Amino acid sequence: MSPVIAFAPPEPADWQAQQRAARLTTAALLDHVGLTPADFSAGVVDDPDFPVSVPPHFLAQIRPGDAQDPLLLQVLARGEELLPQPGRLTDPLEEADYRAAPGVLRKYRSRALLIASGACAIHCRYCFRRHYDYGAAMLTRSGEAEALAVIAGDPAIEEVILSGGDPLSLSDARLAALVTAIAAISHVTTLRLHSRTLVAIPDRVTPALLDLIRATRLNVVIVIHSNHERELSPAVSVALGRLRAAGVTLLNQSVLLARVNDDAITLAALSRRLFAAGVLPYYLHLTDPVAGAAHFDVDEARAAAIDAELRGLLPGYLVPRIVREVPGKTAKTPLWALD
Numbered sequence: 001m002s003p004v005i006a007f008a009p010p011e012p013a014d015w016q017a018q019q020r021a022a023r024l025t026t027a028a029l030l031d032h033v034g035l036t037p038a039d040f041s042a043g044v045v046d047d048p049d050f051p052v053s054v055p056p057h058f059l060a061q062i063r064p065g066d067a068q069d070p071l072l073l074q075v076l077a078r079g080e081e082l083l084p085q086p087g088r089l090t091d092p093l094e095e096a097d098y099r100a101a102p103g104v105l106r107k108y109r110s111r112a113l114l115i116a117s118g119a120c121a122i123h124c125r126y127c128f129r130r131h132y133d134y135g136a137a138m139l140t141r142s143g144e145a146e147a148l149a150v151i152a153g154d155p156a157i158e159e160v161i162l163s164g165g166d167p168l169s170l171s172d173a174r175l176a177a178l179v180t181a182i183a184a185i186s187h188v189t190t191l192r193l194h195s196r197t198l199v200a201i202p203d204r205v206t207p208a209l210l211d212l213i214r215a216t217r218l219n220v221v222i223v224i225h226s227n228h229e230r231e232l233s234p235a236v237s238v239a240l241g242r243l244r245a246a247g248v249t250l251l252n253q254s255v256l257l258a259r260v261n262d263d264a265i266t267l268a269a270l271s272r273r274l275f276a277a278g279v280l281p282y283y284l285h286l287t288d289p290v291a292g293a294a295h296f297d298v299d300e301a302r303a304a305a306i307d308a309e310l311r312g313l314l315p316g317y318l319v320p321r322i323v324r325e326v327p328g329k330t331a332k333t334p335l336w337a338l339d
């Protein structure tokens, strides 16, 4: 292991500047955390199609000199990504089959999902959309009318989900315009945002974002995507508190990731920290068979053992439901119902 270096990355005050500062080469990331490629059994790689992206705040939570750091392992492009991975797919959830219009996915009857942005502040190496063709399948300004017409034309749609990419990578002005247009559809009652930006750039909770949330008639749910308690820094907790005070329902969705959070003690600590920050654990996803991420897989037997242990450690309301997304199913499949 390399010697530990003193490390204090600058955090520009402006969240968009932090988002721009996130793009790093793999070598620069290793330099920041005082490690070398030799610290990783399969080395490290650069993938121009899915480059390393780590905002300064998230970078500051990584322990320098620790090649096993669970935050680092989520964002470092390791050599395993390029090893042969039979059976792995570029569209593991067959999402192309659910496109109702460009940028609109209809998987479930009462919900419509908008791919609101192709950008993310942080690039998570396990991402199931890491090969997603955002250019062809993202909501664009020119396609927005068609997308909203799909929602307006189906009274069964009660909830609109903004996903991506990360919808909080959009500017406040763009987000406000989109939310206003959705709120104008009378049968939509709930707006849900799925975002990992909040743990990467807590400054994303701007006064303008809070004003937008307070002003809309929609119930606003934000699902933060946190996988480890150390992602919930004091600054993140403050940002989440502001969202709660603005009336947002906060939930968390994690992914069960090898060497990151695949033990009950780590997950119990995450649940407790989430609850202290006003966030309820919701789902714990088994990984999808996406190409380049097999090294994050945790098998179902291990997941079941973790689930049993978690139930002994936590009250039921803090135990996330372990699920897998199975293409073609009308809902997520709980662990106990998997074949």
Ligand code: SF4
Pocket (backbone or CB within 6 Å): 119, 120, 121, 122, 123, 124, 126, 127, 128, 129, 130, 164, 165, 166, 195, 196, 197, 225
């Ligand atoms: S923030 Fe979400 S969509 Fe973006 S890379 Fe990470 S997991 Fe994927």
